[in-house]
Amino acid sequence: MSDSTTQRREVLERHHGEMLRLRAFEEAVAEGHRAKRIEGLLHLSIGAEAVAVGVMSCLAPDDRVYSAHRPHGHFLAAGNDPRAVMAELAGRESGLCRGRGGTMHLMSEQVVMATGIVGGTLPVAVGHAAVAAPGSAVVAFFGDGAAQTGAFHESMNLAALWKTPVLFVCENNGWAEFSSRAEHTTVGNVVRYGDLYGIPAREVDGTDVDLVIAAVQELLALVRAGGGPCLLECHIARLRPHYEGDWREHSADGDPLNVTEERLIAAGIDPVALAARRDAELQQALALLESVLADEPVANPADDPSLVFARTP
Amino acid sequence: MTCTAGGAGELSRDAAISILERMLVMRRFEEKVFELHDTQQVVGIIHVYIGQEGTGAAVLEAAGAEDLILSTHRNHGHVVGRGADLGATFAELMGKATGLLGGRGGSFHACDPTRGMLQTSAIVGGCPSLAVGAAYGLKQRGGGGVAIGFFGDSALEEGIAYEALNIAALWKLPAILVCENNSIGVGELKGDSYPRSILASERLSRIPEMLGIHTVEIANGANAAEVFAATCNARRRCLAGDGPVFIESPIVRWPGSQFVFPKSMGATDLEVAFGGSAAGREDREWTEEHDPLIRWAAEIAAAGHATKEQIRELDANVCSRIDAGAQFAMDSPFPNPVTATQRIFA
Amino acid sequence: MSSAGKLAAPTNSTRRVTYVTAMYEAIRDTMRENANVTAIGNWIFGLHANHLMDALRDEFPGRVMEPPVAEAALVALAVGAGMAGAPTFVDLATGSFSFPAYSSIYNEAAVVHHLSNGQLSAPVTLHLMHGMRTGGGEQHSFSPQALLWNCPGLEIVIPSTPHDAKGLMRTALKSPNPTIFVDHTSLSAVEGEVPEEDYAIPFGVAEIKRPGRDLTLVATSRQVAIALAAADTLSREGVEVEVVDPRTLEPFDEATILGSVQRTGHLAVLDECTLRCGVASEIAATVAEKGFHHLRKPPLRLTRAQSPVPYSRTLEQVLLPDEQRIVEALRSLVDA
Numbered sequence: 004m005s006d007s008t009t010q011r012r013e014v015l016e017r018h019h020g021e022m023l024r025l026r027a028f029e030e031a032v033a034e035g036h037r038a039k040r041i042e043g044l045l046h047l048s049i050g051a052e053a054v055a056v057g058v059m060s061c062l063a064p065d066d067r068v069y070s071a072h073r074p075h076g077h078f079l080a081a082g083n084d085p086r087a088v089m090a091e092l093a094g095r096e097s098g099l100c101r102g103r104g105g106t107m108h109l110m111s112e113q114v115v116m117a118t119g120i121v122g123g124t125l126p127v128a129v130g131h132a133a134v135a136a137p138g139s140a141v142v143a144f145f146g147d148g149a150a151q152t153g154a155f156h157e158s159m160n161l162a163a164l165w166k167t168p169v170l171f172v173c174e175n176n177g178w179a180e181f182s183s184r185a186e187h188t189t190v191g192n193v194v195r196y197g198d199l200y201g202i203p204a205r206e207v208d209g210t211d212v213d214l215v216i217a218a219v220q221e222l223l224a225l226v227r228a229g230g231g232p233c234l235l236e237c238h239i240a241r242l243r244p245h246y247e248g249d250w251r252e253h254s255a256d257g258d259p260l261n262v263t264e265e266r267l268i269a270a271g272i273d274p275v276a277l278a279a280r281r282d283a284e285l286q287q288a289l290a291l292l293e294s295v296l297a298d299e300p301v302a303n304p305a306d307d308p309s310l311v312f313a314r315t316p
Numbered sequence: 317m318t319c320t321a322g323g324a325g326e327l328s329r330d331a332a333i334s335i336l337e338r339m340l341v342m343r344r345f346e347e348k349v350f351e352l353h354d355t356q357q358v359v360g361i362i363h364v365y366i367g368q369e370g371t372g373a374a375v376l377e378a379a380g381a382e383d384l385i386l387s388t389h390r391n392h393g394h395v396v397g398r399g400a401d402l403g404a405t406f407a408e409l410m411g412k413a414t415g416l417l418g419g420r421g422g423s424f425h426a427c428d429p430t431r432g433m434l435q436t437s438a439i440v441g442g443c444p445s446l447a448v449g450a451a452y453g454l455k456q457r458g459g460g461g462v463a464i465g466f467f468g469d470s471a472l473e474e475g476i477a478y479e480a481l482n483i484a485a486l487w488k489l490p491a492i493l494v495c496e497n498n499s500i501g502v503g504e505l506k507g508d509s510y511p512r513s514i515l516a517s518e519r520l521s522r523i524p525e526m527l528g529i530h531t532v533e534i535a536n537g538a539n540a541a542e543v544f545a546a547t548c549n550a551r552r553r554c555l556a557g558d559g560p561v562f563i564e565s566p567i568v569r570w571p572g573s574q575f576v577f578p579k580s581m582g583a584t585d586l587e588v589a590f591g592g593s594a595a596g597r598e599d600r601e602w603t604e605e606h607d608p609l610i611r612w613a614a615e616i617a618a619a620g621h622a623t624k625e626q627i628r629e630l631d632a633n634v635c636s637r638i639d640a641g642a643q644f645a646m647d648s649p650f651p652n653p654v655t656a657t658q659r660i661f662a
Numbered sequence: 663m664s665s666a667g668k669l670a671a672p673t674n675s676t677r678r679v680t681y682v683t684a685m686y687e688a689i690r691d692t693m694r695e696n697a698n699v700t701a702i703g704n705w706i707f708g709l710h711a712n713h714l715m716d717a718l719r720d721e722f723p724g725r726v727m728e729p730p731v732a733e734a735a736l737v738a739l740a741v742g743a744g745m746a747g748a749p750t751f752v753d754l755a756t757g758s759f760s761f762p763a764y765s766s767i768y769n770e771a772a773v774v775h776h777l778s779n780g781q782l783s784a785p786v787t788l789h790l791m792h793g794m795r796t797g798g799g800e801q802h803s804f805s806p807q808a809l810l811w812n813c814p815g816l817e818i819v820i821p822s823t824p825h826d827a828k829g830l831m832r833t834a835l836k837s838p839n840p841t842i843f844v845d846h847t848s849l850s851a852v853e854g855e856v857p858e859e860d861y862a863i864p865f866g867v868a869e870i871k872r873p874g875r876d877l878t879l880v881a882t883s884r885q886v887a888i889a890l891a892a893a894d895t896l897s898r899e900g901v902e903v904e905v906v907d908p909r910t911l912e913p914f915d916e917a918t919i920l921g922s923v924q925r926t927g928h929l930a931v932l933d934e935c936t937l938r939c940g941v942a943s944e945i946a947a948t949v950a951e952k953g954f955h956h957l958r959k960p961p962l963r964l965t966r967a968q969s970p971v972p973y974s975r976t977l978e979q980v981l982l983p984d985e986q987r988i989v990e991a992l993r994s995l996v997d998a
Contacts, residue, residue, distance in 0.1 A: 042975060043797025094797070094974025105799045105973025119801035120759070121731045151482050151730035153475015153762070160473065163516030179731065181704055187730035189485050189528030199526045200516045249709070302974035384746055418779035429781040434745040439769050445735050446770065449742020449750075456725070456748040457698050463746070476766070479735030487727065659780040660815050662838035 012270045018060065018212045019263045019277075022052035023284045025076045026260060028085055031288035032075065032092060036247045040296055041092050043106050048076035050210075050242035051174050053259035055080040057215030058142060058172060061223055065139040067115055069128040071146060072107050073174070074117035081113045089291055095299035102302025121146070121179075122154035125171075129158045132167035132232075140168045140226045148179025150193050159232075163200040166231035170222055173234070174209065176241035181249075194236040202232050209237030210259040213266075323541040324615035331377060332612075332621045333630075335540050338373035339609045340634040342393040343584055345402065348642050349392065349409060350580035357646065358409045362423045364578045365393030367570030368496050370538040370608025372397050375464065375494055375563075378547035382432070382461035384454065386447045389424050389438040390496075394466050400428035402641030403648075412648040419651050441474030443467040444493055448480040451491035451560065462490040462554040469497040472523050473514055481562070485528035490554035492547065493529075493562045495520065496537065498569040524562035537565035538608035541615075568606040571599045586631055589613035590624050676855040682707040684824035684856045685789075685845070686714040688831035689751065691860045693722050696749065699835065700725045702736055703753025706789065708850045733759055737766035740786040741840070745774065749785035751835060757792035757844075758804040771840035772815030783838040787831075793884060793934045794971055794978055795847040803971035803978075807844045807882075808935040811911045811944065817841040817865060818911040822886035824854035826909055829863030836862065846884045846934075866913030870922065874902035877928040877996050880919055880945055881905055885932045892988045901996055911941065916948060923953045928995055930962040934982065937965045962995050964988060 029049050035041035048055065055076035062068070062081075070077040078088055083099065091098030092106055099109050107119040115131065118124045128143035135141055149155050150173065162169045173193045177184050190196075197204020203225055207218040215237060222233040240257030264277050324332045346366050352358040365372065368390075376397045379385065387394040396405055400416060408415030408426050415421070416428050427433040434450055437443050447465025454461050471477045472495070484491050497520060517523055525531045530553065532546050543565060550561035572579045581599045588594050589610045594603040603610060616622050622630075679687075686707060693699050701722075707714040719726045729736055733754055740750035754760050760767070767788070774784040792805040810816050817839050821827040827845075834841040871886060872893050881889035886907050893903035904922050908915060923929050929949050931942035946961035967981045983991065 043799065043973065044802070091973075094976065098974075100973075102974030102977060103800075103972035105797055107801065108799050108973060119799060120762075123801075148731050151479065151732055153477075153479045153732065153734055155475075156478035157473070157475045160514075160516045164514060182728050186728055187486070188482050190482075190526060195526065199522055201518055202516075246709075301976040302972070304977050304980040386742075417777060417781070420777050420779050425777055427778075429778055434742065435770065435774050435777065435782060437770060439765055442738065442765070442770060445738030445766065446742040446745075448735070449739035449744075450746040451742070452739055453698075453743030453746030453748035453750075456700055456743065457746070463742070476734040476738060479730070479732035480739065482730060483732065483735055483739065486730070660776045661817070662775050662780070662783040 012267070015213070015263065015267060015270070016272070018056050019267060020280070021056045021080060022212065022260055022263060023281055024085070025052045025055060025079050027281075027284035027288035028079055028089070029075060030285055031292040032089070033247055034289065035093070035292050035296070042094070045106050045247045046073040046245065047243050047247060048073045050176065050240050050258065051076055053212040053215050053262070054172070054174055054209045054237045054239060057212045058219050061216060061219045062113070062142070063139065064113070065136060066113070066142065067131060067135070067139070068113055068142045068144070069124040069131070070109075070114055070117040070144050071124060071149065072117065072119055072121070073146070074107070074109050074114070077144060078109050078111060078114050081111065083111050083114070085291060086295060089295045090299045093295050093299065094302050095295065096302050097299050098302070122149040122152035125149065125154050125158035126161070128169055129162045129167050132162070132169045133165060135168055137229065138227050140170055140223055142170045142172055144172050144174060146179065147173060147175040147177065147184055147193055148187065150190070150196065151179075151188050159196060159200045162232040163202050166229065168226045168229065169232040170219070170226050171232060171234045173236045174239055175236055176239050178241050178245065181245060192236060194234065197234045202234055204234035204236070206236040206238065209239035210257050210262045212259065212263060323539060324612060324621060325619035326541050327544060329621045331544070332616055332619070335373045335377045335544065336612055336616055336627070337630060337634065338376060338397045339369040339540075339612060340631055341396050341402070341638070342369045342373060343609050344634050344638045345396045345405070346392060347580070347583050348406070348638050350578075352406070352410065352642065358423065360423060362409075362578060363390040364573060365390055366572060367602075367606070367608070368498060368537070368567050369393060370540045370612065371494065371496055371543050371565040371567060372466065374540040374543035375466070375547045378544050378551060379464055380461060380551065382459070384450045384461065384463045385433045386443050386450060386463065386465045387427065387433070387436050388443045388467050389436075390468065391426050391436050392423070395426050395428055395433065398428060398431050398433060400431060402637055403644030406642050406645035407648045410645050411650060412645055413651040414645070414648040418655070441471050441476040444471055444477045445480040447493060448484045448489055448491050448560075451484065451489035452487065455489055460555065462492055462551055464492045464494060466494045466496060469495060469499050469520055471495070472520055478523065478527070481524050481527045481529060484560040488557065488559035490557070491560040492550045492554060493524070493560060495562065495564045496567055497564055498567040498573070500566045500568065521562065521564045529560050529562045530558070531562045531564070534563060534565040537567035538606055538611055540608060540612050568602065571602050584609060586610070586613055586628065590617065675858045677858065678853050679824055679856050680711070681824045681827050681845075681849045681852045681854070682711045682714060684828035685831050686718065687856070688828045688835065690718060690721065692832060692835040693725060698748040699751070700727060700748065701751040701753070702727045702729050702740070703755070703789070704728050705755065706753040708791070708847065711850065733763040734766050737763040737786070737788065738770055740788075741766065741770045741774065741784045744784040744786045745782050749787070749835065751787045751789065754788055754790040756802050757790045757806045758801050760788070760790055760806050767810070767816070767840070768813050772813050775839065776815060784840050785838045786840040787834045787843060788840070789843045789845060791845045791847045793846045793848070794966075794982065796975060796978065797973055798971065799973040800970045805935040805966065807842070807911060808940045808944070810842050811941065812939065815840065816912060818844060819865065819909065820844040820883050820911060821909060822849070822883055822907050824852065824856045826863060826869070828856055829861050830865075830909065832860070832862040833865060844883065848884050852887075863909070865910045866915050867910070868906055868908045868915035868918040870904060870918065871907050872903065872905040874904035874926065876902045876926055877904065877930060877992060878919065878922040878926045879903050879905050879930045879932060879992065881907060881932040882941060883934060885934060888985055888988065889932050892985050892992060895985070895989050896992060899993070901993065903992065916952065919945065919949060920953045923949055924956045927956055927958040929957060930964060930992055930995055932964040932988065934966050937963065937968045940965050959995055962991060964991060
C-alpha cells in the first residue's frame with residue numbers, strides 16, 4: 004500500500020474515531036435522559052457527526068464557531084473536554100458554564116455559543132465576523148428550518164453586503180421540528196440562497212466526512228481571502244426525533260458512521276475491530292456519564308449575583 | 317417631452333382619464349400639504365408621494381372596490397388616490413377631529429377604512445406583513461377581492477418581509493405586493509439622497525422570485541399604462557387562486573424627496589406636457605424626463621383621449637377641490653382631549 | 663361561576679379533563695361557530711397532546727395551518743387577517759419566543775383600534791406558555807405577561823385551571839381585540855372539572871379560589887395551586903389565607919382584590935414574572951395606592967428573582983419561592 008493511501012486511511016481512521024466519540028457521547032446522554040437523570044429539552048446531533056468532525060478539522064485556533072440548538076457534537080469536535088460538556092448537561096458546577104447554560108446554552112472559547120432560538124446565532128456570528136482578525140473565519144451553523152426566519156435573511160444580506168468572513172453551514176436533515184421542509188417553504192435546497200445573496204454556495208453529502216472536508220476547505224479559502232461569506236449545505240439524515248422522547252418519525256438511513264466504516268473496511272480494516280471500537284467508545288461514554296453524575300457536585304446556588312452583570316474591570 | 321401615444325392609448329378613454337385625475341389629485345394634494353407644513357398646520361415629519369403617481373394611480377385604477385389596500389408612511393397619494401374625502405385627509409394630517417382617523421394617525425398612519433384601507437404601518441416591513449395577513453383573511457372568508465400592499469424597497473431589508481413573502485407563496489395567498497422602488501439612481505443627487513435600499517441581491521425582485529412568488533418587473537414605474545396592465549393581470553391571477561404577485565416598480569425619485577425633510581419645488585406646471593418649458597425649476601431635468609404626471613398628460617393628449625383644454629379644466633377642477641378640502645380642514649376643530657384614551661378596545 | 667364566592671360544585675355535565683383539552687374544546691367550539699376562524703401553530707397543545715392537534719386538523723381541514731418559524735410575520739399576518747374579518751389564533755409556543763414578534767404585537771396589533779379611531783379592530787388571539795420548566799434555560803423560561811400588560815391595547819388572560827382555561831379561551835377567541843392567552847408548561851396536564859357544554863367566562867372577573875379572613879394572597883397561573891397548598895398549611899396553624907386569582911390581567915378586576923384586602927388587612931402577591939415592573943409590582947402598587955388605609959402591613963411581593971434563568975435544577979429552583987418559603991413569608995406578614 005502506498006504512503007499516501009496509508010496516510011489517507013490513517014486520517015480517515017482518526018476522523019472515524021472522532022465521530023465514534025461524538026456518537027457514543029450522544030448515546031450516553033440519551034441514556035441519561037431516558038433514566039431522567041439529565042433534564043431539559045435535548046436535541047441530539049446523532050447523524051451529524053461527519054459535519055461536526057469535518058468542519059472542525061479544517062479550522063484554525065483563531066477561527067470561531069456559532070452553533071444552534073443541536074450543539075453537543077460541535078463542542079466536542081472542537082476539542083472541549085467531554086467531561087465538562089457532560090457536566091454542563093447534568094447541571095454541575097464543573098460544567099462548561101458551571102451548570103448555568105445546559106444543553107442549548109453551551110459556551111466555550113472556539114465554539115462561542117449555542118442557542119434555543121431558531122436562527123438566533125446567525126446575526127451574532129455576522130457581527131463577530133465583522134470584527135474578526137483578517138484571515139480568520141467564523142462558522143455559523145444552522146438547520147434548514149432557520150432558513151425561513153427573518154434572522155436568516157437579515158444575516159445573509161448583511162454578511163454579503165459587508166463581506167464578512169462567515170461560512171454559513173446548513174445541516175439540512177429535511178425537517179424543521181415536526182414538519183418537513185416542503186411544508187415550510189416552496190424553496191428547494193438551501194444552497195439556492197447563495198444565488199440570491201450573490202455568495203459562493205455548495206451542497207454536499209453530509210454523511211461523508213471526506214466530501215465535507217473537501218467542500219469546507221474550498222469555501223474556507225474563499226472566506227479567509229476576504230471575498231465575503233460562503234454557504235455550505237450539508238445533507239444529513241435525522242436519525243433521531245426532533246427532541247428526545249418525541250414519538251414522531253425519523254429516518255433510519257444515512258448514518259455517517261456506516262459510510263466511513265464501509266470505506267475503512269474497503270481499505271482493509273477488520274469490521275470486527277470496528278465494532279469493538281464502537282462498543283468501547285460507548286462504554287467509555289456511559290462510564291463518563293455515571294462518573295459525572297456520581298462525582299461532580301451540583302451547581303451551587305449560593306453564588307454571587309454579579310453573574311448577571313459583568314463587573315467593570 | 318416626447319412620448320408616443322402608445323401608453324395612454326392602450327387604455328380606454330375612461331380609464332386613462334380616471335388615472336389622470338387620480339394623479340392630479342395626488343400631486344395637487346401634496347403641493348397643498350407643503351403649504352400647510354410651511355405654516356405649521358401640518359406638523360411633524362412628512363413623506364410626500366410626488367413622483368410616484370404613475371404607479372399608485374395606475375394600481376388604484378385597476379383595484380376593485382372590494383379589494384383591501386395597505387400602505388406605509390408614504391401614504392398620502394394612496395389615500396387620496398383611493399378616493400378618500402380630501403377634507404378628511406387634510407384634517408387627518410393636521411390632527412383635526414374631522415380627520416379620517418380623528419387625528420390619531422396623522423401623516424404616518426393615514427388611511428381610509430371606509431374605502432377598504434387597513435392599518436397603515438410606519439414600521440419598515442410592517443406593510444407587506446399586514447398585507448399578506450389581509451390576503452390570508454380574504455382567502456379564509458372566501459368572498460373575493462385581493463389585498464394590495466404598497467411599500468418601498470427598504471422593506472425587503474427587513475426579516476419580517478422575507479418571512480411574510482415566504483408564507484404568501486407557501487399558502488398561495490391573494491396578495492399583490494407593490495414595491496415602489498424609489499432608490500434607483502439619480503445622477504448627481506446621489507450624495508444628498510436618503511440611504512438607498514441596501515440589499516445584497518443583484519436585483520431586488522430576486523427575493524420574492526426565490527421564495528416562489530410570481531414576480532413582475534415594471535420597466536418604468538412612471539409608465540402608468542404598463543403598471544395598469546400589470547396590476548390587472550395580477551388581480552386575475554390572484555382571484556384565480558394562483559398565489560401572490562410581486563410587482564417591482566422602479567421610480568426615479570423626485571428631487572424634492574431627496575432631503576431629510578422634503579422640499580417643495582413649486583407647483584407643477586402642466587404646460588410642460590404640452591411643449592412648455594421647465595426652465596428655472598430646481599427639478600427641471602426630473603420634470604422633463606421622469607415626471608409621471610407630465611408624461612401621462614402628454615400621452616392622453618397625444619392619444620386623443622382629451623384636448624389640452626380639457627386637461628387644464630380637469631386640473632383646475634382638482635385644484636379647487638383641493639383648496640376646498642384644505643379650507644375644510646383648517647376650519648375643523650381639534651379633537652376633544654377627553655377622547656385621547658377612548659377606543660383602545662373594541 | 664360566582665366571582666366572589668366559593669367554587670361552584672361540578673354539575674352533572676362536567677368531567678375531568680386536562681388544561682390543554684379544555685383549551686382545545688374552546689378552540690373547536692369557536693371554529694364550529696365561525697367559519698372564518700383559523701388556527702396557526704405546529705404544537706398548539708404542547709409536546710404531549712398531539713391527538714388534539716390531529717382532532718382539530720381532521721375536523722377543520724384547511725383551517726389549521728402549520729407554519730414555518732416566523733413569529734414576527736405570523737403575528738402581523740394575524741393582525742392583517744383580523745382586520746380583514748377573519749379572526750386568527752396564533753400559537754407562539756414559549757413565552758420567550760414572543761420577542762421576535764414584539765413589533766407586530768406592540769406596533770401593529772395593540773394600536774389598531776385606537777389608531778383607526780374605532781373603525782378597525784384586530785381579533786387576534788396569541789397563545790404562549792410562560793415560565794420555568796426545569797432545565798428550560800435562559801431562552802425558554804421567560805414570563806412576558808408583565809411586559810405585555812404594560813402595553814395598552816392588549817387583553818391578557820392567565821387561567822390557572824382547566825375550567826377557567828376553556829371559558830377564557832372562548833371569550834378570547836370571540837373578542838374583537840388582540841388577546842394574549844398566557845399558559846404554562848406545568849399546567850398542560852393538570853386536570854380539573856370542566857363542563858362539556860360551550861361556555862365563556864367574561865374578562866375582568868377575578869375569582870376567590872379560597873376564602874380567608876387573615877391575609878389576601880393574589881396568585882396567578884401555576885402559582886395558584888401553590889398558593890392553595892400554602893394556604894392549607896397555614897390553616898392548620900389557624901391562619902386563614904384568602905387566595906384570589908385575577909384570571910385576567912387586562913381587563914383587571916381591582917374591586918375584588920381591594921374588597922378582599924379591606925377584609926383581611928394584609929396583601930401578598932405571588933407571581934412568576936421577575937420583580938422589576940412585574941405583575942406583582944403592579945398589583946401591589948394598585949392596592950397600596952387605593953387601599954392604603956386598609957393595610958396593616960406593607961404589601962409583600964413574592965416573585966421570580968431578578969435574574970436570567972440558569973439551566974441547572976439546583977440553580978433554577980432558588981429563583982422562585984417554593985411552598986415552604988411562601989408559608990414562612992406569609993406567616994411573618996401576619997405575625998403581629
